[in-house]
Amino acid sequence: MFRPPTVEGDGCAPSPIRLRVLSLGAGVQSTTLALMAAHGIVGPMPDLALFADTGWEPASVYEHLRWLMSPNVLPFPVHIVSAGNIRQNLLDASRGERWASIPAFTRVIQRGGRVEIGMIRRQCTGDYKIAPIRRKVRELLGLTRKRSPPFAVAEQWIGISTDEAVRIKPSFEPWQVNRWPLIERRMSRQDCLAWLRRHDYPIPPKSSCIGCPFHSNAAWRRIRDHDPDAWDDAVAIDRAIRSGLRGIRGEVYLHRSAVPLDEADLSIEADHGQLDLWPNECEGMCGV
Template identity: 50%
Template sequence: MSTPTSTAPDTGPALRLLSLGAGVQSTTVLLLACEGEIPPFDVALFADTGWEPRAVYANLRRLAIHAGKRGIPVRQVSAGDIRADALDPRHRFVSMPLHTLNPDGSRGLARRQCTKEYKLVPLKKAARELLGYPHPRRVPRGVYAEQAIGISTDEFTRAKDSGLRFLRNTFPLIDLGFDRTRCVDYLTERGFGATVKSACVGCPFHGNAGWRWIRDHDPLGWAEAIEFDRAIRHGYPRATTQGQQLRGQYFLHRSCVPLDQVDLDAPTRTKKHLRLITAEAALGADTEEDGDPDGCSPWSCRSGEPVPGSGKRAA
């Protein structure tokens, strides 16, 4: 779906890559390639933040075995452990999109840099290395890798180009007309029906449904999230040790309430009730339950920007 920037004849991609998150959509893309429904990949790249749910890592291990038997290697790349780095006062500060409660009572969202640093950077680095032109070597014009992204038809607005001359994004699920429901059905038919959404355990984009799933299915992850939520209440250790303490407070949950005090089981408003309120309020209600619709997919995230409608930035 990307448009070449050169007028030179396109000789085709030097490599075919898959950006593998090991969630529903990207798992579907990998299985489609394994079954010959789409062309095979030279490598499937998983950008590991170090803090995915244990179910995601289990699925990744299974996929590596399954795809490896069909000649598609699954390779993990990483820029570090996001949870450990954020809590380490010696580590360089990298902002997560934490929810903020400002001194005047207003709410906001901190800048999101984590997706760029923990997903985009290692994926781009790996692509350059696989092409044979590691930084700072310049990738010659006309040499590029084709990178498949697991975005389904119901998320088509998230389909974006990489912004890089040597990396061209493609969207097999959109080309095949697969929405998320069809992906789930496809996975279930092939014994991968237990595949869960890929996102960091402590991702501030989780809605109540996401937090409930972690609480009920990943108790160790839930304990880590609660501990992390407490630790960042007044700023990251790196910032506070340097006298840069936040004037407000940080939270993982969008309510700006400590995670272990949030009522995650409170019933959400029904569609009937949603029809009685404004469209903006209805969107907020959906987001509260289901999480931010854009999430933090590395190739569709608005890195460095607040989520629209989230209010002020942190003071």
């Protein structure tokens, strides 16, 4: 299907890598990486980019993705893959159906009135990002329902920048190797923004699910103040998942304070001392 590339600097020896895939989240980092590849700054050129659609991205992300997929922007195709709609999955979960858990927060009242706040184990990245991308890559390699080779035949580019280097994780699949070209070039998120501005490209929106519990107060404020439809949607889903989730004790909330989203303190003052939860998304597949 794909012609095996040659090893850089060798000139004749074939490389086992048969497919190079850019994981495109349509955020700042992965957009910069895709456009740098288009400029020939990062190579070899990817064979394609894959956007894993959770079905619950902000409208601005889908608009930016359409621009990336428009003619004369990228010299390689962008494929959209999906494992379903995570928003609908949460609504189904509120009725007691099976669900891929998100890292939402639980509020349990213990004996004596003590309130305990916890976080639910996260499965959404694996189910809605990693799995559909892996499935598509295997399909393109002709490995569907076949035994995997014991060596890497696919290379996946992931747009993690230096300020999020803690999220780097090697591939656990022997047939695939991960690569982080922005790390190789020692580029931070601010460096990516500067590169986009120098080349007069549009600045991408933040790429993450509308109701992602990893949102900081600043992120929630941006949604509330600049995307009222998304805010209303997040508030509605937050209310819907309060109870009924299989295997979960107590009430469930999208905001880390474990209070209803539309009642949470999102003030700048409340930002002080707030932990950044994004390093917990250690697969590095969200928010880029």
